[in-house]
Amino acid sequence: MKDGHTAVQSLAQELREGQLTRREFFRTCARLGIGVMAASSVLRTLGGGTASAAALPGPLNILVWDDHFDEPELKDFVATTGVKVNTSLFDENADAYAKTKLVGGRQIDVVSGDALWGPRYYQSGLVDPLDLSQFTSAKELFPVFREISFWKVGTRSIMFPWSWAPIIPYYDPRYVTPFDSYEALFDPKYRRRIVMEKTPVDIMAQMGLVSGAKKPYQMTASEVKAAKEALIRLKPNILTFVEQSNQFVQYFVNGSAWIIANAHTGLDYRVKQAGGPLVKPVYPKEGYVGFLDGEMVVKNAAHRDAAMAWLDHKNQAKYVVLNFQKQLRALANEKAMKILQQDPKYADLVHATGYDQPDVALRMILKGPPPGEGLKMYIDAFNEAIAR
Amino acid sequence: MRAASNVAVHISPRVGRAIPRLLWGLLPLATIDVVLFVIPMVFMALFSFRFSEELLGLVGRWTVAHYVKVFTSEGIYLRILVKTIVIAVVATAACLLVGYPFAYFIANASRRWQSVLLTLVIMPFWTSYLLRVYAWTAILGDRGLINEALRFFGVTDQPLSFLLFNVFSEIVVFVYLYIPYTVLAIYASLEKMDRSLVLAAMDLGATPVQTFLRIVLPQTLPGVYASIVFVFIPILGEYVTPTLVGGMSGVLITNLLVNQIHALEFGFGAAIAFVMATFVLMLLLGLRRSVDLERLYVA
């Protein structure tokens, strides 16, 4: 840290040699101060914090996955409501759950979550169920997603459904022989060739499937231990963990990864779009996990009105279409699907990703929190496995 | 120090009377340090002895379970802690080995150039730290700069995949990030050293190697110790580098620590943090004689 030190000392010396008088110094400071103030006011305007249009109290704080929103709808939202949006991104359900629990509605208005995590949020008193009929954009949803049983609290739903997809391995056929079982991942010839998304609970669940657990999100202590052993066995083949799936594309394109063990469907198209190889999906015979996610409004949210407005806004078909084109995985909005089916460029993809078969979503092994102490057990096991 | 106290004796009584009032100047910073550094550390220590069933439960019972877990758990946390220390030692040694000749080069340049070169050494600090770490994935990766260059020149046909996502890349990036500190610290000692000592040693028959080992190195030991404080200790706390370039084999104690904190396991996280803090404090106390922190003022 002596770094700046020396440089700054030389600067100081120049200052000294420059005979900078006190008056000049203050004058410079004053100019700088005015400059900073002007700059920050310019930045504030650019930043969209135009207070004039503020119809709703803000700012809106959302804790989301990065594939749950895009720039255009954010920009439009700010423009129409005047509410500034603070977005925080998170890695895993457990993280978001922990953070929501930590700071609650004071700091988070909307939080994204996965299938069975919803009930956990509700039971812990962290979220308010939503009356979906209040939202214009909810009318565009597939009916099945409006009536998901485990999200129901009376007539209301814990979540505003957003997207779903199976989470499965993909491989680069140039290097990998086709396989149908997780066992193939353990082949020593794939040493340092597998990339995984860093979602400790879901990775443990996947390892549970490998080691024969029936309910991978509700494993017993001994099943967790077996899953941990499986992860330790897999470790030599894992190149790195990445956060979220955008990096999968890069690792396939640059040839570092031969297998990506837990990607959601549509990765093959995204890799191809980015000029990469034709990677292939695998639906393992042991079964696979899937996500079905959405947004929840946090209990006692400080900016509840803005939160409701935001959900209604971002779930409009026009934005969902854009999101599909970017992420290439199924969503809950039926109207958007119909628009996409009209587009020859995307019609095939709609089918390939299962967007037109919403009932598949409910037949997957859905993500959820391990009960009680289980979460701690999963995370400890994961930590211990990767630290070994 | 000596100079200051000497002067204090000679100056007029009026200046003398002003001195106790100066002590009030310490108050704001000391208050900030107590409230925002010491008290948090104390709470961290307290949390490490608290156990609660629910995530983030503030109500709980006193326990040493977290420490038991740190030191048992099949020895995993302890081993990763040791691994972290070893990697930090290696990276610090590499910083010194690579940085020493570099500092020597700068100290040997002409006056005019020295300030330019020093500025150049410091310049990277003004670029985003995160992006500089991240850039290494584009250099060391399978289709990174190095592999592409090797392939272009026909040295290899298969990319060298051992360059990224392991302890090696982790250490390279550590060296990259922290070498300016080493260079500056050693440059400062070299600069302070009387050049005629080197001439004297050669004059007395010492070969360049002997001169370096017996004269230059001992004279620059303060710079070496400063490197330990400003390179070794920060590396122990590095989180970004192992996360972005460490891959599977480069997992360090901070990764486990942050995993625990993210899962709101504050008690256990605090226990890990406290073990680390204790190690650092012991190290600092051990180095206290060698690195006179006060002398940093003068440097």
Added chain:
Amino acid sequence: MSPERFPRRSPRWALRLPRLLLALYGLLGFVFLYLPIAVLIVFSFNSSAVITFPLQHFTLSWYRELREDFVLLGAVRNSIVVTVVTTVGATLVGTAAAFPLVRTGFRMKRMVNLFLLLPIVIPGILTGIALLILFVPVLNLTLSLNTVIAGQIVLAGPFVVLVVASRLYGFNQQLEAAAMDLGATPWRTFWHVTFPLILPGVLAGALITFTLTFDEFIVTFFTIGPESTLPMYIWSLVKFGVTPKLNALASIIVVLTLGTLLTANSLLRRRAR
């Protein structure tokens, strides 16, 4: 004195060789330091969305995208707010603390010294976690830019102390004695003699604080609420969506800092004349 007293005679070029090798080494050292920055800049103009070789064609689209990214602009604004407040605060308290540390002798001074400098030698991740524990479970505060500033002042204060103190050590106290001898009150002495002379040190401390705070990551990582600062924004991009937009951002930062340094330099030079 027999001839074997002169065992090795080197040709003239060999005598220059060590210097040459050292210069080459220095050059390599700078390549090492600047390679990542060069790579960042090169990819900011590369059309491919994936940051990997070989390069495709030239584009400015990443810069355009950056211009439209208002999340980024908000983050920059937050960073400026945090940095300016921290710089002013840390410079004030740090300068105030430097005087007693240099000028007075009191019992436990070494301990106080060590204590004040501790925040810069303890890894930031530990400070960050400790602050998080204090702010959230203990005090139940709302994490915000204020909590970030609190953490940053803890980190920056000691740096200001270091820099200002080093200036004070080199300060000839007889100047102050002379001022008082000439009839200046202590306050006027400070204002007319002491302050102008330590001003470069204070400015240097402020500059260091500014630089460190603007790019500080790990403590901010633990103490920040829903808003984001520039490093937090970069972190989320690095983690989630690596696009060359980031490279464009880095290139702009490089150009800005270079520009600032150069103009500062030339301004100072001009003033010196």
Added chain:
Amino acid sequence: MVNGCGGERIVVAEIIPHEGVPRLASRSAVVELRRVTKRYGNVAALRDVSLAIHEGEFFSLLGPSGCGKTTTLNLIGGFVEPDGGDIVIQGQSVVGIPPYHRPVNTVFQSYALFPHMTVAANIDFGLRMRGVPPDERARRIDEMLELISLPDFGRRRPSQLSGGQQQRVALARALVNHPAVLLLDEPLGALDLKLRKQMRIELARIQRGVNITFVYVTHDQEEAMTMSDRIAVMNQGRVIQVGTPQMIYEHPASRFVAEFVGANVLDGTIETVESRAGRVRLDAGPSITAVCPDGLRPGDRVSVVIRPEQATIAGHPGPGTNAIPGQVLKASYLGTHTQVVVRVTDGTEMTALMAAGGASVGTPAIGEEIHVVWKSEGSLILVEEGSP
């Protein structure tokens, strides 16, 4: 050191072997510079310098700063290499031989004592480097400490010594190696005047005792005069004159040397030349007579050198002596002498040293109009540099 130096001389002679060369017996050159040139960038530090330094002599390089004397020393020591010419030590060229292989040791101006080593370790350093057996090293260190009168200082650190003590340690550290040549770079520069005068005597004594060739660099002509066997006066990278102190003082080869050793120099033009006496019309007015070298003709531009102790002042010019009118600027009583500075008619300042208690007029008053007078035999005509 200061006391009883007479008794020590014998001891010194015993400690330091003479390498079998009787002092002054052979005038063979131990160091020879042959047409050496050295440039730093565009600046020529040495131009075509040739020198022969004899075995066992105390040889001084005298000149103003920047004259190249230190460069000469560094060339002999091996710290810099010449751009042209040859350097021979003990009959062998040492160009390209690094300092640590030369039979030469140096006493540095700053002493360059190793601060992290004790006094004994400092003295020991050269012996260790040359692989002298431990027993002998211990013995020689003790002898050296004895020689420099610091017998109990072996365990001290250099920082605990006074300047004079450090100076002696530096000398001991160099001498302990029995070098063929000892180089001293203004070693007394950092000492106060009184100590310097003592050390001059000491150094000369030690040099005679050890019979090692000393090459001594100084800008102080008094120092060089009192200690040296021979002196080389240097200016602007050239050797101007080499000779014994007396020769240099009484027969300066050039105006530069004359001025450097403190003589008065007046400019003028030759009027007549009669055998060894020349009549010169001074630019300051009067014509004077002085000893004239061969080959000068009327009309030549020359300088006249008058040494201060040859000049005196008088109210009126007497017959048979040279005289020039002037005004007293300063008169200082020095005990044995009175030094009078006079500004003569053309503005040149002249110094006269008058023996106290002589037949002179006593201490003159400042501003008094007087004449500076001297005998013709005492003054010397030099061809002015740059004139044909």
